[in-house]
Amino acid sequence: MALTSLKARVKAATSDEPTVESVTVAVPEQSAGEQLHTTAQGDGGTLTDTAMTWLERYGADFTAALPSHINVAQFLAAVRDLMPKLIRCTPASVRQSLLTCARFGLVPDGVHAVIVAEGRTAVFIPMAQGYVRLMMNTGQVGTVRRGMIHENDEWSYEPSAPAPHDFMHRPNLLGDRGEPVIAYAFCWMKSGERSQVELMTRAEAEEIRDEYSQSYRRAEDSGAKNSFWHTHFNRMWAKSPLRRLPKTVGMSAAIVALGRAEEAGDAGEVQVIHAPVEDTVLLVEAEVQHARAEASQAPEETRPRPLLRKRSQPKRSPSRAARKRARR
Structure with missing residues (x-):
């Protein structure tokens, strides 16, 4: 079928039961x-x-x-x-x-x-630009804005104000910007509407990493500390607000699939x-x-072993005593 x-x-x-198609895969x-x-x-x-x-x-x-x-x-x-x-x-x-x-x-x-x-x-x-590309491919998004606010940048956020007066970021390009403190992302739709501004502090990014990233936990437990969260924390932090945008503007299934x-x-x-x-x-x-x-990477002692099968014994003819008991 x-x-x-x-x-x-x-x-x-993903099923344990093979289908006609899966059986034919050699x-x-x-x-x-x-x-x-x-x-x-x-x-x-x-x-x-x-x-x-x-x-x-x-x-x-x-x-x-x-x-x-x-x-x-x-x-x-x-x-x-x-x-x-x-x-x-x-x-x-x-x-x-x-x-x-x-x-x-x-x-x-x-x-x-x-x-x-x-x-x-x-x-x-x-990466962040990959999410931006898929957002632009929907045909609904006009522009996507994202960035990192640093300690010495000028910025303001007033959620109750109408867009675009609710959020402003002016980078300090002529001096020391300091360390990044907040990542943000928002988009303007082709309809003229603007999405909610998604902001994320470093502490929030660390909380997401600690709670949801299995690769980070594996790298921590092993002592390797080589997950992408370890080696490129700021890039993962900057991407996180972008991943929240589809929840507020309802974009394509492809973006949801990318996150999955x-x-x-x-x-x-x-x-x-x-x-x-x-x-x-x-x-x-x-x-x-x-x-x-x-299976090839697992230690030999933990690899699944074939189940032992009980050997079938040949049928024996009932003894004379058994035949007598059966007739009683």
């Missing part, structure tokens, strides 16, 4: 991508060149995922710059994170999106399932590859 809706396809990818014991490091070392080539050659084999997938104004060459050129940092990640997670990025029409150029290594897993993280994909990556889930994807086989493959990648 064919799966006709996106909801059904996502269910097929996953080899070791794909060409999983042999990436061995092949590079054996051929004497660089890992980056080998990885890019492997990714180019999926050019048709990236072409199908990317919007028409972004070509595969442009996309992969940005990927090449990232590859040295991702070379220890599992190939399955690299491909999935890049496909997720492509399906949102973003380039991993460090401005609109980045792909980072969380252990051996590659994770797609949209980011949360999935933070939680260690397969992000491509949360992206606007219409390919059942890709969804199922993503789940299988993700499970395999996680």
Whole structure:
């Protein structure tokens, strides 16, 4: 039976019960991508060149995922710059994170999106400008304003005043601005209306990080302190007010999906399932590859073992005494 809706396809990818489509997906014991490091070392080539050659084999997938104004060459050129940092990640997670990025029409150029290594897993993280791009793509938004207020800047906020007199920010460009104290974002709609101004202090950003970011907690617990919240706190802080805007202006489903994909990556889930994807086989493959990648990284003693089956004993003919008892 064919799966006709996106909801059904996502269910097929995450369900424990295989569907007709999921049964037909063949996953080899070791794909060409999983042999990436061995092949590079054996051929004497660089890992980056080998990885890019492997990714180019999926050019048709990236072409199908990317919007028409972004070509595969442009996309992969940005990927090449990232590859040295991702070379220890599992190939399955690299491909999935890049496909997720492509399906949102973003380039991993460090401005609109980045792909980072969380252990051996590659994770797609949209940046503030990535959210701005999707907001502008809705056709409802005229301009998006965002910024950071520093200690020595001039600013005022009066929520009860009518827009645009309720908020003012004048950066101190000729002197020492001091440390950032507040991040903000708002947008003007094409209808002429302005959204609510979203402001966030550093303490609020830290509270969001501590409560919701699983990658931050993992990095804290391990002592690595290498999550994106650790290494790029101000960028994550500046993005947080933008993520609140759709709640007040009601934008497109793609923006909501972008937030969910980011949360999935933070939680260690397969992000491509949360992206606007219409390919059942890709969804199922993503789940299988993700499970395999996680199992390969787990300590041997914690890996799932096959269930022991009780051996079936051959049937024996009832003894003469048993036959007598049965007749009584």
